[in-house]
Amino acid sequence: MKVYSIYILNKAGGLIYQNDVNPGLNRLSANDYLVLAGTLHGVHAIAAKVTPTINGKEVATNEYPNNQNAILLASGKLQDSNSNKSGLQSIETDLFNLYIFQTLTGIKFILITSPNPVVHNLQQINREVANKGELNKQYAQANEIFKHLYIIYSDYVMKDPFYSLDMPIKSSLFDTKVKEIV
Amino acid sequence: MKTTGSGSSVSLNSSTANHLGIINKNNDSNTSKLLFGILYSLKSISTKLIDEETSPISNALKSFTLGKYRIHYLESLTNLKFILITDIIIDNLQHVLWELYSNYYIKNCVENSLSPVEFKQSTDLKEHELMGKISNYNFIHETDHFLQSLSVFE
Numbered sequence: 001m002k003v004y005s006i007y008i009l010n011k012a013g014g015l016i017y018q019n020d021v022n023p024g025l026n027r028l029s030a031n032d033y034l035v036l037a038g039t040l041h042g043v044h045a046i047a048a049k050v051t052p053t054i055n056g057k058e059v060a061t062n063e064y065p066n067n068q069n070a071i072l073l074a075s076g077k078l079q080d081s082n083s084n085k086s087g088l089q090s091i092e093t094d095l096f097n098l099y100i101f102q103t104l105t106g107i108k109f110i111l112i113t114s115p116n117p118v119v120h121n122l123q124q125i126n127r128e129v130a131n132k133g134e135l136n137k138q139y140a141q142a143n144e145i146f147k148h149l150y151i152i153y154s155d156y157v158m159k160d161p162f163y164s165l166d167m168p169i170k171s172s173l174f175d176t177k178v179k180e181i182v
Numbered sequence: 183m184k185t186t187g188s189g190s191s192v193s194l195n196s197s198t199a200n201h202l203g204i205i206n207k208n209n210d211s212n213t214s215k216l217l218f219g220i221l222y223s224l225k226s227i228s229t230k231l232i233d234e235e236t237s238p239i240s241n242a243l244k245s246f247t248l249g250k251y252r253i254h255y256l257e258s259l260t261n262l263k264f265i266l267i268t269d270i271i272i273d274n275l276q277h278v279l280w281e282l283y284s285n286y287y288i289k290n291c292v293e294n295s296l297s298p299v300e301f302k303q304s305t306d307l308k309e310h311e312l313m314g315k316i317s318n319y320n321f322i323h324e325t326d327h328f329l330q331s332l333s334v335f336e
Contacts, residue, residue, distance in 0.1 A: 025231045025232065025233075026230065026231050026232055026233040028230065028231075032230070036227060036230065036231075039223045039226075039227060040223075040227070042223070043219075043220050043223045043224060046216050046219060046220055047220055047248040047249070048248075048249070049216060050213055050216045050217060050220070050248060085249060086248070086249040086250075087248065087249065088220075088246065088247070088248055089246075089247040089248065089249070090246060090247045091224055091227070091228070091243065091245075091246040091247075092243075092244045092245045092246065093228040093241050093242060093243050093244055094239060094241050094242050094244060095232050095237060095239075095241045096228075096231065096232070096241075098227075112231070116273075118273075118274055118276075119273055119274060133271065133272075133273045134273055135273040135274075136270075136271070136273075
């Protein structure tokens, strides 16, 4: 899996960080990137509203409870930092895959990678090994990158005394750390 | 049209010809409007991010994942959209969608001279008349049979 680009969106859907790590995608104007970020933010919100029904019953989507923070503090246990449970998770196209990770505070990390190898689902789905399909494999890899990204975001952006919240990230240290993990 | 199995369910929605930027007014369900909005945005993103001059093929949206399910998508040259909604364990159903279009849709709807070209919704419809959707018996039953015969169908 090759990572093409990394975007970070603030909780209002504004693009605060954009890094084309590897070539492969079209270069857009700065304005187009903002539009792109806003569109993804909107689609993510709409997607959370579209829930499928099976035999008239809504399918449960494991939404985070409102008291998530209290649970975290009370238990003191490590939990999945991805709060993106019912919104748009990933997009697969012929030439790239896109993954979305959302933190509890609503910041979105977006990763654009090379597409996963195509395996047509012709054989019987085996539930035991089902989560090891090519797409899910790549999804797990992307999540691993997200985890590291979140850590360096916390370390090099949030702990930067000169950084103001929700504003574009212009830290060369953060840039180099991002380059290191991909 | 929906086909529902015993375990997980697969639903098929062959919408009528939607041209770019035109909302499918025939469908009064809000979910399908939301889905159309999502599709439209994602499609524009997938074409925008790839340079058309350097890439050998034009980039097409294949599928996307929302929460606990995945939406498989295929668009024909005439802007007909084929959508299959499945569980997230299913990676790729492009060939199934292509089969639905090339075998079943072409055979039963396009080559059928009695099938309407445009599916218009009319207010003075009687109870069993379904003008707004494909009501072709053969199409519905053959696609139903085809989808249920798939090994991924449970």
